[in-house]
Amino acid sequence: MSTKTRNLLFVNIMNNEDVHYVGKRIKEIRLQKEMKLVDLAIKSGISKGLLSRIENGRTIPSLPVLFNIITTLNENPSSFFETMGQGSNSPFYMLLKKEEYSAIEKEDSVGFNYFSIFSRSFSDFTFNAVLLLLEPDAKREMVTTDGMEFIYLASGNIEYKLGDETISMEEGDSLFFDGRVPHLKINNSEQTARILVIYLLFNK
Structure with missing residues (x-):
């Protein structure tokens, strides 16, 4: 080639x-x-x-x-x-029904359920939107991301470990941070938390 x-x-x-x-x-x-x-x-x-x-x-x-x-x-x-690039034919919008969200696997974890919503690449960065269903007592190691992250807590209560800090979040709260700092979402409640996660990944 x-x-x-x-x-x-x-x-x-x-x-x-x-x-x-x-x-x-x-x-x-x-x-x-x-x-x-x-x-x-x-x-x-x-x-x-x-x-x-x-x-x-x-x-x-x-x-x-x-x-x-x-x-x-x-x-x-x-x-x-070959299986990529088969999205909407409209140049103005792309509609995704919730049943079209696809489950995606990330790091080895328990109780971290990710669903891809939308992804688009621009000249300097890539925009990824995912839905995370964080189960009670979910477990995973701290991770880093080569970009910025924005999270919106749609329902539930969680703690966000960001570097050496632990941030308490309630339903409706949002957080924007540098993903290169080690981070981890923690759900110590008895209900599954619904979280919208936006990644702005730096293009190499």
Whole structure:
């Protein structure tokens, strides 16, 4: 595949609503091939941490990194992107019914249920909107994101651990912060919390 064709493919995927699924697609293929995350990272010439953030939608890979990963997976770039870019035909809007929200997997966790709502890439950043249903006593390690995050607590009560601080949030509260600071949502209540999470990821 020529460099020009690769660039056109990359521009196409980074400008449609399915950009969020690049990481998901990488993870699906890796698991199908029974490859460990660390093995794919080493063979692709990147760190395990970077690959983990890519797979979990917490960073956008550069063009060389993305194609190194695809090549290491022995995938054809055209096949890799073939299921993407199939959104609304309207240039003015994109309507998604709640039943169309797709479940997405992130880091190993218990009680963190993510659903993709919308994703769009711009020149300097990528916009991702997801719905998080945070179950009582949900568990996960602290994580980082290569971008800014905005959360709106639609229902429930949670605590947000942000670096060394712990912030209490009630229904209707919102929080905007630098995702590069280690963070974790905690639900010590008896009800599932509904959280809108907006990611503004820095494009490489």
